[in-house]
Amino acid sequence: MSNDDNQHDFPDEAHALKGSSDHLHIDPLEKKWIYVALGLIGVFVATILYTAFAKHVHPPGEMETIDSARLHLSEEFAEDNLGVVTQADGSVKVTLVAARYGFYPREIRIPAGQPITFRIASADVLHGIHVPMTNMATMVVPGYVSTVTTTFPKPGEYPMLCNEYCGMGHDHMWSKVTVVSRESWQAGNTQTQGR
Amino acid sequence: MADKDFRVFVLSHFWLAFGAFGLACVMGFYQVLERSGFIEAIQSPQVYFASVSTHGVLMGFVLTTFFIMGFGYLVATTSLKMPIWNPKLAWAGFGIAVFGTVMAAIQLLLGKASVLYTFYPPVQASVFFYLGATLLVVGSWFWAAIMVVMFVQWKKAHPGETVPLPMFANTANAMLWLWTSAGVAMEVVFQLVPWTLGWIDTVDVGLARTLFSWTLHPIVYFWLIPAYIALYCLVPQAAGGKLFSHDLARIAFILLLVFGLPIGFHHLYMDPEQGKGFKMIHGIGTFLVALPTLMTGFTVIASLEKAGRDAGGQGLFGWIGTLRWSNPMVLSAILAFLMLIAGGFGGIVNASYAMNAMVHNTAWVPGHFHLIFGGTTVIMYFAVAYAVWPRLTGKALISGSLPLVQLWSWFIGMIILSTPWHILGLLGQPRRISSVVYNSLLTLAWDPYELAMIIGGAVLLGSAMLFLHILAKSQKRGEPVTEQAAEIHYAESEHPVVRMPALLNGFGFWNLVILALMLANFGYPILQFFLIKTYGSTGWGY
Ligand code: HEM
Numbered sequence: 243m244s245n246d247d248n249q250h251d252f253p254d255e256a257h258a259l260k261g262s263s264d265h266l267h268i269d270p271l272e273k274k275w276i277y278v279a280l281g282l283i284g285v286f287v288a289t290i291l292y293t294a295f296a297k298h299v300h301p302p303g304e305m306e307t308i309d310s311a312r313l314h315l316s317e318e319f320a321e322d323n324l325g326v327v328t329q330a331d332g333s334v335k336v337t338l339v340a341a342r343y344g345f346y347p348r349e350i351r352i353p354a355g356q357p358i359t360f361r362i363a364s365a366d367v368l369h370g371i372h373v374p375m376t377n378m379a380t381m382v383v384p385g386y387v388s389t390v391t392t393t394f395p396k397p398g399e400y401p402m403l404c405n406e407y408c409g410m411g412h413d414h415m416w417s418k419v420t421v422v423s424r425e426s427w428q429a430g431n432t433q434t435q436g437r
Numbered sequence: 438m439a440d441k442d443f444r445v446f447v448l449s450h451f452w453l454a455f456g457a458f459g460l461a462c463v464m465g466f467y468q469v470l471e472r473s474g475f476i477e478a479i480q481s482p483q484v485y486f487a488s489v490s491t492h493g494v495l496m497g498f499v500l501t502t503f504f505i506m507g508f509g510y511l512v513a514t515t516s517l518k519m520p521i522w523n524p525k526l527a528w529a530g531f532g533i534a535v536f537g538t539v540m541a542a543i544q545l546l547l548g549k550a551s552v553l554y555t556f557y558p559p560v561q562a563s564v565f566f567y568l569g570a571t572l573l574v575v576g577s578w579f580w581a582a583i584m585v586v587m588f589v590q591w592k593k594a595h596p597g598e599t600v601p602l603p604m605f606a607n608t609a610n611a612m613l614w615l616w617t618s619a620g621v622a623m624e625v626v627f628q629l630v631p632w633t634l635g636w637i638d639t640v641d642v643g644l645a646r647t648l649f650s651w652t653l654h655p656i657v658y659f660w661l662i663p664a665y666i667a668l669y670c671l672v673p674q675a676a677g678g679k680l681f682s683h684d685l686a687r688i689a690f691i692l693l694l695v696f697g698l699p700i701g702f703h704h705l706y707m708d709p710e711q712g713k714g715f716k717m718i719h720g721i722g723t724f725l726v727a728l729p730t731l732m733t734g735f736t737v738i739a740s741l742e743k744a745g746r747d748a749g750g751q752g753l754f755g756w757i758g759t760l761r762w763s764n765p766m767v768l769s770a771i772l773a774f775l776m777l778i779a780g781g782f783g784g785i786v787n788a789s790y791a792m793n794a795m796v797h798n799t800a801w802v803p804g805h806f807h808l809i810f811g812g813t814t815v816i817m818y819f820a821v822a823y824a825v826w827p828r829l830t831g832k833a834l835i836s837g838s839l840p841l842v843q844l845w846s847w848f849i850g851m852i853i854l855s856t857p858w859h860i861l862g863l864l865g866q867p868r869r870i871s872s873v874v875y876n877s878l879l880t881l882a883w884d885p886y887e888l889a890m891i892i893g894g895a896v897l898l899g900s901a902m903l904f905l906h907i908l909a910k911s912q913k914r915g916e917p918v919t920e921q922a923a924e925i926h927y928a929e930s931e932h933p934v935v936r937m938p939a940l941l942n943g944f945g946f947w948n949l950v951i952l953a954l955m956l957a958n959f960g961y962p963i964l965q966f967f968l969i970k971t972y973g974s975t976g977w978g979y
C-alpha cells in the first residue's frame with residue numbers, strides 16, 4: 243500500500259504521513275535530558291574505569307580450577323598447609339577451606355594495615371565469605387579457587403561468615419578473625435622466630 | 438474466543454498470579470518473624486528455607502509470569518482490536534504452566550526443593566521441582582509465540598502503519614523473555630535434570646552459574662516492562678493528559694530489550710569462574726541500560742506535569758498538588774517513582790564493579806529488590822488490576838477509597854520493611870539466614886532493625902489481603918458496568934504519531950543485534966568451560 247492509498251483511507255493522518263516518515267519527534271527539553279542522562283552514565287563509567295585501572299580496584303576473578311572432591315590430595319589445600327603464612331618477602335597469605343559448616347582453620351590471626359592474600363577452596367557446595375565492615379568478600383564456588391587480596395584497616399575481632407545459602411547449617415557457618423596491630427604482629431613474629 | 442471466554446481466560450491468569458502472591462505474602466511475614474529470632478518457638482531452618490524457596494519462586498516466577506501473560510493477552514487484543522490467535526494453543530500454554538507450577542509447588546512445600554529460587558547447584562532438589570519450573574517456562578513460551586504471531590499478523594493486515602505502542606512494548610517483552618529464559622532453560626535441561634536423574638554424575642557449577650546469570654538480569658526487565666507499559670500508556674490517560682513522547686518511548690523499549698540482555702555478569706562480580714575483563718564489560722553495559730529508565734522517568738513525569746498544569750496547577754511544583762491523587766493509577770505511578778528513585782541509588786551501588794564487594798549477598802540485596810520489585814513493579818501490577826477489573830468482570834470496583842488505602846499502605850509498609858533491611862546489610866548481616874548465631878558484638882546492633890522489618894511486613898501483609906479482598910468482592914458484588922464504560926483506553930500521544938521508521942516498528946534487526954551482543958558477551962565465557970579442564974560437582978543434600 244502506498245502513501246497515497248493511506249491518504250485515502252485516513253484523511254486525518256494524511257498530513258502527518260506526508261513526508262514525515264523517518265522523522266521522529268523529540269522534544270528539545272527531552273533531548274537535553276538525554277544528554278544529561280548520558281553525562282551521568284559517563285561519570286559512573288569513568289569512575290569505574292578510573293578505580294579499576296588507576297587504583298587497581300577489581301573484583302576477584304582468576305578462573306583457576308581445582309578438584310573440590312580431592313582437596314586433601316592437593317598440595318596447597320591439604321589440611322596441614324591451611325592457615326596463615328608469612329612469606330619470605332614479609333607478605334601474608336591465608337589459605338582456607340570452606341566446608342559445611344565452617345571456614346578452616348576456624349580461627350586466624352592477621353595483621354592490620356598490610357595487604358593480605360586469601361586463597362579459598364570449597365570442599366563441598368557453594369559458599370560465600372564475608373568479613374563485615376571490610377572489603378573481604380568473595381564467592382567460593384566448588385571446582386574453582388577464589389583469590390582475594392585486601393587490607394584490614396582496623397585491629398579487632400571480626401566474624402568471617404558464610405553469606406551464600408549452603409544448607410541447613412548455613413546460619414552457623416562462621417569463623418573468627420583477629421586483626422592485630424602491625425606492631426604487635428611484628429613483635430609476635432620475632433618472638434616465634436626467636437623461639 | 439468469545440468475549441466471555443476471553444474474560445475467563447485472562448481472569449484465570451490474574452487469579453493464579455494474585456493467589457500465589459497472597460500465599461507468598463503470608464510466608465514473607467512468617468520469614469521476617471522467624472529470622473528476627475524473637476520467638477523461640479518458631480525457630481527452624483528447615484521450615485525457613487523451605488518457605489524462602491517457596492516465597493521466592495511464587496513471587497519471582499509465578500506472580501510475574503501469570504500476570505505478564507494475562508496482561509499481555511489483554512494488551513494484544515485491546516490495542517490491536519483483534520481476537521487472540523489460536524485460543525486452544527493459548528489455553529494449552531496456560532495449562533502447562535499451571536501444571537508445572539503445581540508440580541514445583543508440591544516439592545517446595547514438602548521441603549524437597551529448599552534450593553531457593555536461584556537453584557544454585559550443587560545442592561540438589563527433587564527432579565520434579567526442576568521439571569515443574571521448566572514446564573512453567575515452557576507454558577510461557579506459548580504466550581510469547583502467540584504475542585509475536587499477533588504482532589506479525591497485524592502488521593501484515595496494516596502495511597505501513599505504526600503498531601500501537603502498548604503492543605509494540607508487549608511484543609518487545611515477549612522477545613525479551615524468549616532470549617532471557619534460554620539461559621536457565623539450558624542450565625536445567627542440559628545440567629540439572631540429567632544430573633538429578635543420575636544420567637550424568639557431576640555438573641560444572643561455574644557453567645551453571647554463568648547460564649543462570651544470563652537469565653537473572655534480563656528477567657527483571659521482563660517483570661518491569663508491564664509496569665512501564667502502564668506508565669507510558671495508561672497513566673497519562675488516567676491523569677487526564679497525554680503521552681509526552683511517543684517516539685522516544687519506542688526507543689526506550691528497544692534499548693531495554695537490546696541492552697538488558699548481555700549484562701548478567703554483575704551477578705557474578707564476586708565469582709572466581711569468570712574473568713575481570715568480561716565482568717567489566719558487563720558492568721559498563723549495566724550502566725548503559727540505565728538510560729531507558731532515565732528516559733522513562735522523564736517522559737512519564739513530563740506527561741504528569743502537563744496533566745497537572747492543565748488541571749490548574751501553577752508554579753514550579755504546583756502541578757503536583759493538582760494531580761489526580763485519588764485515581765489509583767496515578768497514585769500508583771507517583772508511589773512507584775518514589776520507590777524507583779530510592780531503589781535506583783541502591784542499584785548503582787550493586788552495579789558498581791568495585792563497590793559491589795561491600796554489599797554482595799548482604800541483607801542490602803533483598804532490601805533493594807523488595808523495594809524495586811516488590812515496590813515499584815508490584816504496585817503497578819496492582820494499578821493495572823484495578824484498571825482492568827471492570828473490563829474483565831463487568832463489575833465496578835466496590836469502593837473508590839479502599840484501593841487508595843491499599844496502595845498507600847503497600848508503599849508505607851515497603852518503606853518500613855526495606856529501609857532497615859538495607860541498613861542491616863551495611864551493618865554486615867548476610868542475606869538468607871534463618872537465625873543470628875554469630876558470637877559477636879556486631880550483631881547486637883541488628884535487633885531494632887529486625888523489629889522494624891516485622892512491622893513493615895505486617896503492614897504489607899494487611900495491604901496484600903486488602904488487595905485480594907477488593908478484587909474478590911468487586912467481582913462478586915460490584916455494580917454491573919456496561920462494556921463501553923469498562924473499555925480500556927490507552928493514552929494518546931501529545932504529538933500525532935506519524936509513520937515510524939521500520940526500525941521502530943519491528944524487531945528483526947534488533948534480534949540480530951542481540952545475537953551479536955550475546956555472542957560477544959557470553960560466547961567465550963561459556964565456551965571456556967569446554968576449553969579448559971574443569972571439575973564438576975556431585976549432588977549434595979541440604
Ligand atoms: C508481605 C510482604 C513481604 C515480606 C514480609 C517479605 C519478606 C521476605 C523475606 C524475609 C525474605 C527472605 C530473605 C532472606 O532470607 O534473606 C524474602 C525473600 C524474597 N522475597 Fe519477599 N517479602 C514480601 C513480599 C515480596 C514481594 C512482593 C516480592 C516480589 C514480588 C518478594 C520477592 C522475594 C524474593 C524473590 C525472595 C527470595 C530471595 C532469596 O532467595 O534470597 N517478596 N522476602
Ligand SMILES: [Cu+2]
Pocket residue numbers: 369370404405406407408409412413415
Ligand atoms: Cu553458607
Ligand SMILES: [Cu+2]
Pocket residue numbers: 653654655701703704
Ligand atoms: Cu541484574
